[in-house]
Amino acid sequence: MSFWDVIWFIIISFAFIAYLMVMFNIIIDLFRDKAVSGWMKAVWIVCLIFFPLITALVYLIARGQGMAERSVAEARQVQSDTDSYIRSVAGSASPAEQIAQAKGLLDSGAITQQEFDALKAKALA
Numbered sequence: 001m002s003f004w005d006v007i008w009f010i011i012i013s014f015a016f017i018a019y020l021m022v023m024f025n026i027i028i029d030l031f032r033d034k035a036v037s038g039w040m041k042a043v044w045i046v047c048l049i050f051f052p053l054i055t056a057l058v059y060l061i062a063r064g065q066g067m068a069e070r071s072v073a074e075a076r077q078v079q080s081d082t083d084s085y086i087r088s089v090a091g092s093a094s095p096a097e098q099i100a101q102a103k104g105l106l107d108s109g110a111i112t113q114q115e116f117d118a119l120k121a122k123a124l125a
Helices: 003-032 038-050 052-092 095-108 113-124
Strands: none
Touching: 003 038, 003 052, 038 052, 095 113
16 A cells, blocks of 8 residues: 555545535534424435435535524533532531532542532532
8 A cells, every 4th residue: 555545545534524514414413403393304414325425515505504503502501501510419417518529529539629629619609
């Protein structure tokens, strides 16, 4: 195998992985969008199977802005759910329970001593 064969293999591998990422993002976006009917989703999927490159380009051009908006909305929802969960867990535990949980994390190696000290100070505040 020559040097250029290796370079060509790397380029082709990169392009294939990028192609797969685009396809998976399109499929995820299709099922995330509640405004699109089941039949239209099926049509998009069938077109992605039989005409992948053209369909992907058309989808990204026609629905790219909405795709970005849905992605941002999903990220905000996940962040909101995470913050809500953290507030509910942190608010329900007593300072002693919070310190015990932090100590368990420290003992397992999930956090450092400095992080444990910060959590302990926050629980006692």
